[in-house]
Amino acid sequence: MTWLMIGGEPRAVKGECEASSRMRRKFPPSGFSRTAQRPGPAAGLRSCLSIGSACAVSTNGPMNLRRVMILASGLVVLATVVALVRASKEVRPTVNGLPISKWLRSAHDREVGEVAQAGTNAIPFLARSTRARDVIPYEWSIRAWSALPSSLRLKVRPPVAARDVRARALEALGGFGPDAEPALATVIEAATSDADLMVRSRARQAAVAINANHPQVLALLERDLLSSDPVVRGSALGALLIAGICPRPLTNFIVLDMQDKNQLFYNELLALGALGPEIASFIPRILPFLTNDSTRGNALAALEHAGPGGAAAVPALIDCLREPQSGLRCKAAEVLMAMGSSANEAVPALEAAMRDEALATRVIAAAARARITGDPAPSAPVILAALQAKDDGSTWVLPHGAFGLHNFGFNARQTALWFAGELGPAARESLPVLVKLMETGPDWHRVLAARSVWKVEGSPDRSLPVLKDCLASKEEGVRLLACYILGEIGPPAAPVIPDMEKAERTTLATRRAALAAIKRIQQESGGKPASQPVGK
Secondary structure, three states: OEEEEEOOEEEEEOOOOHHHHHHHHHOOOOOOOOOOOOOOHHHHHHHHHHHHHHHOOOOOOHHHHHHHHHHHHHHHHHHHHHHHHHHHHOOOOEEOOEEHHHHHHHOOHHHHHHHHHHHHHHHHHHHHHOOOOOOOOHHHHHHHHHOOOHHHHOOOOOOOOHHHHHHHHHHHHHHOHHHHHHHHHHHHHHHHHOOOHHHHHHHHHHHHHHHOOOHHHHHHHHHHHOOOOHHHHHHHHHHHHHHOOOOHHHHHHOOOOOOOOOOOOHHHHHHHHOOHHHHHHHHHHHHHHHOOOOOHHHHHHHOOOOHHHHHHHHHHHHHHOOOOOHHHHHHHHHHHHHHHHHHHHHHHHHHHHOOOOOHHHHHHHHHHHHHHHOOOHHHHHHHHHHHHOOOOOOEEEOOOOHHHOOOOEEEHHHHHHHHHHHHHHHHHHHHHHHHHHHHHOOHHHHHHHHHHHHHHHOOOOOOHHHHHHHOOOOOHHHHHHHHHHHHHHOHHHHHHHHHHHHHOOOOHHHHHHHHHHHHHHHHHOOOOOOOOOOOO
C-alpha cells in the first residue's frame, strides 16, 4: 500500500495506479503493435530503444535486470536479422549447381578446376573457406559414420575434414592466378600458420601462382628453401616448378650438391628449369648431373628451355643421344632443337638418330636437324613415314608444364603430328594424311594435325574451324592445346576469341590457357576486335 498526499489529504493507492495501467493497455509502448504480424528490423530497433530507455532509469532490482536481458536479446535478434538480410543480397556462386561452400565439401581433388564455372566471383568465398574448421573433430565424425548400418551409409555422405576443404580452396585460388591477388594475404597466412602440412603446401603453391615476386612470397620461399627440413624445402621447390616460375633472387638458395648421394635433386633442377633462357648461366652447375647416370633425366628436364644460350651443354647432349632409354634420347634431341644453330656440332649425331629404332626419337631428331641446319628437305620423308607407320610404343614426354600439362606424353603418331608443322612447306607431301586426321580423327589427332596443316599451308583458314570445335572438347588437354595453338596463330585467330571466353568457364587450367591466348592475340593485333566469327 502506497500513500499519496493530494490536497493535504492522504489517499491510498494499490501498487501501480489503475489509470496508469489502463493508459498503457490503451497506448502500447513505441515499437510494439498488436496489429503488426511481422515487425521488421526497424520495429525491432524501436523496441530495443524503448526497452533501453526503460532500463536506463535504474538497473537495480529484479525487474530492471530482466529488462537488461530483454535488451541484450533484442540486440542479438536485430544483428541476426541484419546479417540474414545482407546474406540474402549477396551473390553466391555455384559450381555444378551447388553453392560453392557445399561444392568444396563434395568435390574430389581432381575436380577442383571446375570452380572456373563460378568465375572470379568465387574468390572471396574461397578465401573465406581457407579458414574452415571442424565443428566436431573429424576423427569422431568418421567413427560415428562408420558405426552406421551399411544400408544407411550408402545414403549418408561420409564427413569431409575441414583440412580438405581448406586445401581445395587454396588450390582453386592458385588456379585463378593473379586474379586472386586480393586473397594473397589470406593465402600467405595459411602457408605460415595452418596446422596441416598438406594445407601449408597448397598455400605455398597458391601464393607462387598468384604473385611469385611479391615481397612476402619471396620471404616465405626464402625461409623454406633454407629450412633444415627436407619436406619443407621440397614443398617450396615444388611450388616453383608447378607454377613454372623461379624468381631470380631465389636461385641463390637452391642447393645442388653432387656429393649428396641420397638426392636426385629432381625438384631443384626443375625449379631452375623454370628460369627459361636465363638458365644458361647455371649450366656449369647442371653439367655434372647431365653426365651422371642417375640424374641425367632430371638435368635434361632442367635444360628444356635453355635455348641458344645452352651451347655449353651440347657435347654432353650428344652423349645423351646414345642413351639406351629412348625417352632420354628424345629429350636430348628436343633440347638440341631448341638451341638452334648454336647446336650445329650435334648435326651428325642427329642424322644418326633419324635412323633410331624408336619412331618418336626419329621424328624429333629429324625436326631438330631441320631447325638447326635450316634445311628441312632431308627430314620430310622421316616425318611422313612416321605419320603412316603403326605405333611402336615409343613416346615423347612434353616439356614439364607445357600447355599446362604436367608429365604428359604423346605416342609416336601424335609426336609426328606435332613436329610435321616444324618443317613448314617442306612437309607438303604429308598434307593429305594431316588433313584426313584433322577432319576425321579423334580430338587429340585433330588438334595436333590442325597446327601442322596451318604451318605447312601458311594459312589458318582450314585449321580455325577445327580448333574452334576442339575448344569444346571433353578432354582438357585438347582444350589447352587448342588455346595454345590459337595464341600461336595470333591476330587471324581473333574471331575465335568468343569461343575461348566460353571455354574459360570449364576448368581453371583451360581458363589460364584461354586468357593467355586472348592476351597474345590482342597484343599482336593492337587490341582490335574480331572481324567476323569462324563458322563450322
